[in-house]
Amino acid sequence: MEKIRKAVIPVAGFGTRFLPATKATPKEMMPIVDKPIIQYIVEEAVASGIETIIFVTGRHKRAIEDHFDYAPELEYALTKSGKEEYVNIIREISDMADFVYIRQKEQLGLGHAILMAEHVIGNEPFAVLLGDELIINNENPGIHQLIEVYRKFGKSVLGTTEVPKEETYKYGIVEGTFIEDHIRLVNYLVEKPDPEEAPSTSAIIGRYILTPDIFNALKRTPFGKGGELQLTDALMTLRKDEVIYSKDIEGIRHDTGNKLGYIKAIIDFALERADTKDFVRELIINKARELEG
Numbered sequence: 001m002e003k004i005r006k007a008v009i010p011v012a013g014f015g016t017r018f019l020p021a022t023k024a025t026p027k028e029m030m031p032i033v034d035k036p037i038i039q040y041i042v043e044e045a046v047a048s049g050i051e052t053i054i055f056v057t058g059r060h061k062r063a064i065e066d067h068f069d070y071a072p073e074l075e076y077a078l079t080k081s082g083k084e085e086y087v088n089i090i091r092e093i094s095d096m097a098d099f100v101y102i103r104q105k106e107q108l109g110l111g112h113a114i115l116m117a118e119h120v121i122g123n124e125p126f127a128v129l130l131g132d133e134l135i136i137n138n139e140n141p142g143i144h145q146l147i148e149v150y151r152k153f154g155k156s157v158l159g160t161t162e163v164p165k166e167e168t169y170k171y172g173i174v175e176g177t178f179i180e181d182h183i184r185l186v187n188y189l190v191e192k193p194d195p196e197e198a199p200s201t202s203a204i205i206g207r208y209i210l211t212p213d214i215f216n217a218l219k220r221t222p223f224g225k226g227g228e229l230q231l232t233d234a235l236m237t238l239r240k241d242e243v244i245y246s247k248d249i250e251g252i253r254h255d256t257g258n259k260l261g262y263i264k265a266i267i268d269f270a271l272e273r274a275d276t277k278d279f280v281r282e283l284i285i286n287k288a289r290e291l292e293g
């Protein structure tokens with residue numbers, strides 16, 4: 001079975017839900033405390049054995065390329081001013097993996113973004129990670145849990161979690177048959193269904209292992225919801241030719257693609273970190289007292 005060596009991270013979206021912050025700054029560069037969201041995603045991929053990261057980018061996304069590049073002027077200035085501890089921190093970011101950048105010239109959807117990576121992926125299975133979801137599991141990273149399922153069955157695997165019925169309209173929804181604990185054989189997929197039409201409450205949460213057959217499936221799939229080429233629709237096309245599995249990912253999940261989820265993620269992370277937790281805990285307790293009057 002082929003090793004999963006490459007991961008595609010699509011970052012070409014407009015990030016409209018975070019305007020005006022995302023007018024000139026990629027939403028993937030927004031920090032959770034002091035680390036940009038995209039770095040957590042890359043760290044998850046690297047901790048799962050990924051060697052090459054393929055970013056599908058668009059205009060106004062240069063900050064992402066700079067973040068994963070060396071910064072010699074900054075390193076020099078930090079060394080000169082005796083702040084060597086930061087030099088390692090910023091250099092390690094660039095040394096984590098090989099980074100490849102591909103432009104998606106028109107934002108025609110997530111499926112279209114994945115298709116842009118075809119010539120770099122070639123004919124091997126690969127991972128996809130979206131920056132909207134942070135999945136924290138230090139023992140077994142989210143994408144690694146899917147790689148384990150791929151190793152067993154050799155087919156595409158979708159990362160899922162249960163969501164409240166009224167939230168199905170935000171996700172690709174999977175209907176499947178359990179074959180093992182937390183693992184389903186996928187029967188049917190639908191992109192962002194209304195709650196009354198949702199076939200289940202099992203939602204795809206931005207982690208995928210895909211066989212290279214997805215590229216042909218994408219080419220055969222018509223543009224769908226929102227006039228975009230939807231990855232979920234292409235997975236349904238792929239499903240007609242080969243089996244697909246889904247796996248409920250274990251870990252703490254943060255939906256950072258919307259404002260409330262983003263705020264919650266920052267608070268949760270700040271409450272975990274040694275350098276911020278006491279301050280933030282006290283702040284929250286005092287604030288709660290103040291609000292209760």
Ligand code: UTP
Nearest residue numbers: 010011012013014015016017107108109110113
């Ligand atoms: P979203 O639907 O969350 O879009 O895309 P978005 O632009 O990032 O955010 P909003 O909805 O406007 O606030 C899911 C993922 O797919 C990527 C996005 O960058 C994001 O990681 N994407 C989406 C592309 O790379 N290209 C596209 O054409 C569409």
